[in-house]
Amino acid sequence: MPVRIAIVDDKASNRSIIKDKLLRHAGFEICFTAENGKDFLEKMKDLSPEDYPSVVLMDLEMPEMDGVDAVAAGSYLYPSVKYVMLTIFDDEEKIFRAIKAGAFGYLLKEESAENIAGTLIQMNENGVGPISPGIAHKILQLVQNNTVSLVQKKTSEKEKTPFNLTEREQEILKLLIQGMLYKEIGHKLDISPNTAKKHVLNIYGKLHVNSKAQALALAYEKGLI
Amino acid sequence: MPVRIAIVDDKASNRSIIKDKLLRHAGFEICFTAENGKDFLEKMKDLSPEDYPSVVLMDLEMPEMDGVDAVAAGSYLYPSVKYVMLTIFDDEEKIFRAIKAGAFGYLLKEESAENIAGTLIQMNENGVGPISPGIAHKILQLVQNNTVSLVQKKTSEKEKTPFNLTEREQEILKLLIQGMLYKEIGHKLDISPNTAKKHVLNIYGKLHVNSKAQALALAYEKGLI
DNA sequence: AATGCGCTAATCCAAAGGGATTATGTGGAG
DNA sequence: CTCCACATAATCCCTTTGGATTAGCGCATT
Numbered sequence: 001m002p003v004r005i006a007i008v009d010d011k012a013s014n015r016s017i018i019k020d021k022l023l024r025h026a027g028f029e030i031c032f033t034a035e036n037g038k039d040f041l042e043k044m045k046d047l048s049p050e051d052y053p054s055v056v057l058m059d060l061e062m063p064e065m066d067g068v069d070a071v072a073a074g075s076y077l078y079p080s081v082k083y084v085m086l087t088i089f090d091d092e093e094k095i096f097r098a099i100k101a102g103a104f105g106y107l108l109k110e111e112s113a114e115n116i117a118g119t120l121i122q123m124n125e126n127g128v129g130p131i132s133p134g135i136a137h138k139i140l141q142l143v144q145n146n147t148v149s150l151v152q153k154k155t156s157e158k159e160k161t162p163f164n165l166t167e168r169e170q171e172i173l174k175l176l177i178q179g180m181l182y183k184e185i186g187h188k189l190d191i192s193p194n195t196a197k198k199h200v201l202n203i204y205g206k207l208h209v210n211s212k213a214q215a216l217a218l219a220y221e222k223g224l225i
Numbered sequence: 226m227p228v229r230i231a232i233v234d235d236k237a238s239n240r241s242i243i244k245d246k247l248l249r250h251a252g253f254e255i256c257f258t259a260e261n262g263k264d265f266l267e268k269m270k271d272l273s274p275e276d277y278p279s280v281v282l283m284d285l286e287m288p289e290m291d292g293v294d295a296v297a298a299g300s301y302l303y304p305s306v307k308y309v310m311l312t313i314f315d316d317e318e319k320i321f322r323a324i325k326a327g328a329f330g331y332l333l334k335e336e337s338a339e340n341i342a343g344t345l346i347q348m349n350e351n352g353v354g355p356i357s358p359g360i361a362h363k364i365l366q367l368v369q370n371n372t373v374s375l376v377q378k379k380t381s382e383k384e385k386t387p388f389n390l391t392e393r394e395q396e397i398l399k400l401l402i403q404g405m406l407y408k409e410i411g412h413k414l415d416i417s418p419n420t421a422k423k424h425v426l427n428i429y430g431k432l433h434v435n436s437k438a439q440a441l442a443l444a445y446e447k448g449l450i
Numbered sequence: 451a452a453t454g455c456g457c458t459a460a461t462c463c464a465a466a467g468g469g470a471t472t473a474t475g476t477g478g479a480g
Numbered sequence: 481c482t483c484c485a486c487a488t489a490a491t492c493c494c495t496t497t498g499g500a501t502t503a504g505c506g507c508a509t510t
Contacts, residue, residue: 179439
């Protein structure tokens with residue numbers, strides 16, 4: 001059966017360009033088009049469930065109601081529908097908000113202009129949300145830049161020891177990070193400063209660094225503090 | 226110029242399969258291969274910077290040192306190198322940790338088996354990290370499932386000069402934080418190591434600390450990185 | 451009993467760091 | 481013009497590190 005598509009964009013020219021592209025391929029059926037988020041939701045309300053589109057291509061920037069809000073509402077009201085953002089913007093904030101709102105995919109127009117149909121077919125085959133490489137890269141950067149963080153760890157994760165540091169070594173790394181000297185560490189832990197030093201050097205080996213400063217930098221950067 | 230590639234995988238068969246695939250295309254040069262993270266880091270240590278690979282294809286599951294740790298250390302020690310995870314696993318936790326550790330791309334072996342070369346070429350052309358659709362989808366789900374949250378970075382407008390450090394001193398503090406020696410700082414800034422040292426000692430005075438480690442700790446704590 | 455690993459400890463040596471001080475050149479503020 | 485802050489540079493002296501090595505002890509696995 002054909003894939004039922006809805007197109008939401010405030011520019012008539014965009015709507016028709018996309019529509020034409022899709023109709024050149026068999027297997028697509030344009031369900032309806034809308035000019036903005038509000039228009040989309042109203043048109044959805046008039047449909048009976050069997051007439052719902054299975055995919056909505058949604059522009060982000062629109063008057064009346066933008067794509068983020070439309071997806072937020074739509075993914076709640078019609079959770080069976082897949083919402084794919086199709087926009088020229090790659091602003092991190094927008095990407096993040098759209099995804100949080102429930103977007104199933106996120107395509108940059110220029111990246112996929114020639115390939116919307118192919119992308120949608122692929123999506124329909126393997127159930128994986130389409131994401132432009134550029135967007136995926138942006139998301140990856142979001143994660144890397146610590147602008148994003150893992151909130152919950154699910155199961156009782158065995159909390160892997162970073163770099164195979166032993167407990168003692170982690171303990172000593174913590175003191176190292178506080179700027180303590182070997183002798184101070186030794187005194188603090190009631191061991192010889194020589195031993196403290198030995199541990200520290202062992203840590204260097206595991207971290208593949210060769211100075212306190214490098215160890216600290218690595219520890220901070222990788223968050224194994 | 227050819228793209229210099231290193232391959233890190235514990236299975237010799239995998240290494241040669243990947244190697245063969247790449248060598249069938251012009252424009253790739255296999256820099257070296259390694260059996261695990263430790264092996265990789267050791268081989269890197271023996272290279273001069275001009276011999277560094279520009280891309281490292283890294284398996285995730287390896288004995289001795291796994292891909293996450295290797296990338297964590299590698300992305301710190303050799304930040305110019307791009308690390309692409311190439312694995313059969315798509316566990317969310319692993320994806321997240323690998324990305325946090327500094328992975329530039331993340332490919333599923335089965336998805337890209339026929340297409341590693343193409344993916345790498347694309348990456349080299351547009352500077353965008355390669356990510357398998359399946360992985361991108363997983364990341365998107367991570368964001369959606371509230372397992373991840375946006376951490377608002379607060380950017381203070383006032384741009385306070387921390388601790389009355391001069392511009393030069395801040396510049397030097399940054400290098401200090403990267404774990405550089407006096408002589409390295411001196412070389413980097415084209416000044417005498419003695420001068421570098423003088424600056425560092427002046428910084429200590431202003432920060433009221435008396436060692437690199439303490440300075441770093443304070444710098445990180447106060448966020449004047 | 452033997453093996454392996456982690457924690458403890460020590461020693462020697464060379465390199466780097468920390469502290470104090472002195473000195474020169476420059477540019478801006480008074 | 482002079483004063484002062486800053487960047488530059490050097491020297492002396494002592495402490496701290498980093499690297500390599502050796503070794504005993506306890507504990508768990510085999």
